[in-house]
Amino acid sequence: MSTASEKLRASAAEALACGRVSLVLGWRKKDFWWQSPVAFVEAAAEAEQLSFDPFSVYNPVKYLLEATECHEKVGVFVKGCDSRGINRLLQDKRLEREQVLIFGLPCSGKADPAKIRAVFPAQKIREVAQEGEELLVRLTDGQERVAAADFLLEKCLTCRHPNPVVFDELLWEPVPVRAGVDVSRFARVNSVAQKEILERYTYWARQFDRCIRCFACRNTCPACNCRSCIFDQAEPRWLGKASDLADTMNYQIIRAFHVAGRCFECGECERICPAGIPLQEMNRRLIMDIDKYFGPYEAGLDAGDSPPLGTYRGEDPAGFDES
Amino acid sequence: MASNPLLPQVAVVTDVRRETPDVKTFRVEAADGRELFAYRPGQCAMVSLFPVGEALFSITSSPTRIGFLEFSIKETGVLTRALHEIEAGTEIGVRGPYGNGFPVDFLRGKDLLFIGGGIALAPLRSLINYCLDNRDDYGRVDIIYGARSSRDLVQREELLVNWPRIRNTGVHLTVDVRSDDWDGNVGFVPAFLEQLNPAPEGKVTVTCGPPIMIKFVLQSLAKMGYQPEDVITTLEMKMKCGIGKCGRCNIGDKYVCKSGPVFTLAELQQLPNEY
Amino acid sequence: MPVTREGFEPLIVAFCCNWCSYAGADLAGTSRQPYPSNVRVIRVPCSGRVNPSFIIRAFQRGADGVLVAGCHPGDCHYHSGNYHARRRFTILKQLLEYLGIEPERFQVRWISGSEGAKFSAVMNELTENVRKLGQNRKLRDAR
């Protein structure tokens, strides 16, 4: 039986060798045990660098926007969360289905380096590999096996779609949805919502106060795929450059709002935020209200449906006084 | 007592002159009647219009004409659009001078060939008037200037009347687009230059214009035998501070606002091609 | 702007749809049904034209309360603008409350051209509710 990484390499090499695609997006290993950036593979011989390990987290889908400008067809490896990003781009008419060859990777969740560092001294870790349900942690002085489930990323703990929802080939058997996901999905939102109003404001003000406006949340998000973002506009200027709390809230509210009904919960915005702002708590709050008022909806499952803010029903309830 | 280098002086726009449909020349004087600052031809200044913003413009007046600064400004963005709406009497902010300016000592005694296009006559005009005001210090002066159409000739009076009258001085004009009121040359500047074919011996060329014009003018000059040391041009980059700190106008390790905007072609050839 | 609670006069920005609510404001005026001078009406072609950015920007620039007023569902001059607005502002309102903005400060109402009295009543109510809350600082620009 070949490992996951070997399957990626073989699929990419084959697709490149027979000319089905001229570029494949996957992941590769970099210097540190926790670094698995996206790799751009353009020749079968380069497919050897591909790897799929507990840190192959970064969603490669947004790179498709630029990649399909200079490649007729691009191969891309996607986990469940990533695949919903493809539907996002298809639905937003930013990508054509024929432009991508999708290799689906059922995924039981990725590891959180912080959780690993909390247990093992980071200085001693050489490699962390997935072996079935376990993580094999190779240290400078020996190795240890731990349950992978105890080291999952926050976003993986609430994942409802671990299997790709759109693909051409599935590289291995689908995996089950984790138990308890539906309860935990809105747990953080609810715990914030239960606070008193002033407490809620204080909580969010503290979070937003740390925002440095690096725009990593926007730039990584496949739902933020406008050709030109309003926050980059000079005229009219919707967002000042000074780091003022009100203006940061302006950015954060509108960013979340612009992906309302379109956010497919990959959680990358929150994971990569250097300031540790719990952005998913905002995105999920919007999802919660959309579910409540307009009926349950999950974005990125079907490229053919209509996002809830792009449509309406005459009998919609209103979240305000309609008298 | 050190002062804030980003703090402008208050100045008054004493005259606004329309040059072309999208270019105006602003005459600026210190609010208190003193001289704003001394400068050399080719240097620039930061002009602030409150509350719109600030940008760097070449000073188009010559330091030989004392008591005021002039800026010829084309309407291209938010700030320049707002500037085009002001009238004489408006108070603005000015700080400078910035940049190296033209090497007037190096030019002394030589024949000068000025090649300009569009709004980029602005920095050249400062040097041209400087040289013509010190006429005996310089050899023959030839000015080749092109605009999109006859309506777009900036500093029309100087181009058509004042400069051609000065001894040993020639003005050669061309426009891109033919029109009924134009009986001069029609064609792009590089082609016009090759047609005039001025001999390189003893000449220094100073050329300013849009990037595409510069590119082809430089090729033509090389073809005609001009040495890179004798070809001088200016670069334009986005600038915020003018004092080499805001970090955006560098080409390689040179900040255009401090080491530039004037470079010889020989100097440019040493820099990365990022302009 | 006075800041003591007794003397505090709130600033209310009301985005009113041209076809219904703005006409409602007109009617309130011509039929001498007074509404507070605290209200600044901004006429928009449709409640569906109101971008959430407008609301945030109003708060940033000093509004203490913001109202979006449009035609009643079914009456939109452009057929469906207010239906879209209803969805949009339903979730925006919940989001703002979730972030700690008092619900009274952002309101959405349907006011037709014949409801001058309602226009006046809504404006009075909104102004009084916001007056009780005091000045809004939460989304206000520092400079």
Added chain:
Amino acid sequence: MKKIAKTKLQELWRCLSAEGALYLPVRSDSVVDFALWQEDVPADLETLNTFLPPKKFYYPQTETVLKYEFGENLQLLDASSQAGEKTILFGVRPCDTAALSLMDKVYLSEPVDEAYRRRRENTVIIALGCREPEETCFCQTFDIDPGKAPGADLLAIDTGTELVVTAQSLKGEELLVALNGVLQEATSGDEIRVKDVQEQAGEGYLTRVSVHGLAEKLDTCFASPYWDRLYRRCIACGTCTYLCPTCHCFDLQEYAAGHSGERVRCWDACMFTDFTQMAGGHNPRPTQKERVRQRFMHKLNYFPRQHGGEYACVGCGRCVRQCPVNLDILEVIREMGGAVDGQ
């Protein structure tokens, strides 16, 4: 040389806060950053890299450069003269201290930035030596000794149960005098312990790269195809630049209402499209490739060319850890020719 038991640090901080606004590393949610000292909020003296480097105290993300009133008459008011309240930074790491001397080369060179100068003058830095590098630390590459911080006014070394404090400047000496009541004299034993800690700090680096000759090598690498490969992963966010202790590029923006306003200086990043975008539409760095190249060339070639060979990097590792796509300067140093030994 003085010392204080780590259990008594609250007392030390109380005294320090009487001397000026005291900032030290504090954890808030998941992030450790410099924050104003509060009696009941514990400081975090273990984390090596704060979220933002202390450059924010000298060169704030947002600061008012000038205020103005317009209308009848234009009045300009210099805001820099208000900068620089008395500030004490406690727990600045050696790499971040070294970064300030690089920042000085920009802001204290002619024309001197007055606000920066005033803040620099009115701030006392109490550096905290590192005991053990983290996996992403590579300050040694730039000859920074993790146990020393020559640019600091005071250097504190954690010898286990105590902090041993040495004055390194006149400002530092003055502060030590003011702290006489809470500090004890250090002994010769403490001096030995300090030396041991300092020596040990220099060991255990996992990341070893060399920049020897790199600036010269990069002279010819502007057109290298390397940049074509490197940039593709970059998502053009500002994480690396904003978190970098040596990045110093800014923008000026207007904020006005009615007849008054202010001009504000705020951090800007070469990673952003509009950084070099000109009003007419021309952009000399039109794609992310040119922007990524600018960042690394600036740090490893242009800055050394402008400032006597010094690189604009101190090896703090923030960009290594925080870049969302793992595109960092370590990779560039390695791949563009810095010698590698170790990991």
